[in-house]
Amino acid sequence: MKNQVLLLLLTALILGxxxxxxxxxxxxxxxxNLEDGNYTIAAANVTGESESDYILxxxxxxGLSASTLAIARVEGTGMLYAEALENLWTNxxxxxxxxxxxxxxxxxxxxxxxxxxxxLYTKVKVTVRADIVRFD
Numbered sequence: 001m002k003n004q005v006l007l008l009l010l011t012a013l014i015l016g017x018x019x020x021x022x023x024x025x026x027x028x029x030x031x032x033n034l035e036d037g038n039y040t041i042a043a044a045n046v047t048g049e050s051e052s053d054y055i056l057x058x059x060x061x062x063g064l065s066a067s068t069l070a071i072a073r074v075e076g077t078g079m080l081y082a083e084a085l086e087n088l089w090t091n092x093x094x095x096x097x098x099x100x101x102x103x104x105x106x107x108x109x110x111x112x113x114x115x116x117x118x119x120l121y122t123k124v125k126v127t128v129r130a131d132i133v134r135f136d
Contacts, residue, residue, distance in 0.1 A: 038135055038136050039133050039134060039135050039136065040133070040134050040136070041131060041132070041133060041134075042092075042097060042102075042104060042132040042133065042134040043092055043095060043097065043131065043132045044131045044132075045129060045130075045131065046088055046091055046092050046095075046129070046130055046131070046132055047088060047091065047127060047128065047129045048083075048084040048085055048086065048087030048088025048089070048090070048091060048127070048128045049084055049087055049125060049126065049127045049128075050076070050079070050080045050081075050082075050083035050084040050087060050125070050126050051075075051076055051080070051123060051124060051125040051126070052068070052073055052075060052076030052077065052078050052080060052123070052124055053073070053074050053075040053076060053121065053122070053123045054068055054070035054071070054072065054073050054074060054121070054122045054123070054124075055070060055071055055072055055074055055120060055121055055122075056070055056071035056072070056120060057069055057070020057071060057121075057122045058070070058117055058122055059115040059116075059117055059122045059123070059124040060115065061113050061115070066080060066113040066115070066124050066126055068122060068124050070122060080124065080125075080126040081111075081126060081128070084126045084127065084128040085128055087128075088106075088128050088130060092132055097132075102134060103134065103135040103136075104132055104133065104134055104135075105132070105133045105135070106130040106131070106132060106133075107130065107131050107132075107133050108130060108131045109128065109129070109130040110128070110129045110130070111126065111127070111128055111129075112126070112127045112129070113125065113126050113127075114127070
């Protein structure tokens with residue numbers, strides 16, 4: 001009887017739960033030569049963050065991505081990498097810079113993740129850090 005209840009709970013978790021995983025894995029690259037002096041550093045070390053909270057779950061990292069397996073998300077959208085990049089550009093604009101109409105690119109992009117795993121609650125936070133280059 002215990003095995004049947006455990007199997008039923010596990011099945012409910014798998015079918016009724018939620019999972020979130022994300023990473024910024026570029027399938028293509030653009031190579032830009034920065035040695036001709038056609039650029040300036042618009043901002044250095046700009047950050048963007050995003051986080052999501054879940055109940056009855058576990059968050060972990062596989063090195064390239066932050067992943068979560070849980071029953072339900074209670075806060076955040078789960079689009080951690082997209083939101084962190086949007087937050088990075090918002091923080092750049094809050095520093096008095098304009099994004100629209102500019103020739104900008106991110107360089108030296110770094111991704112960090114932080115997890116809080118408790119038995120009933122898990123929280124995952126992704127931070128994106130980059131330098132912003134402006135082309136002349």
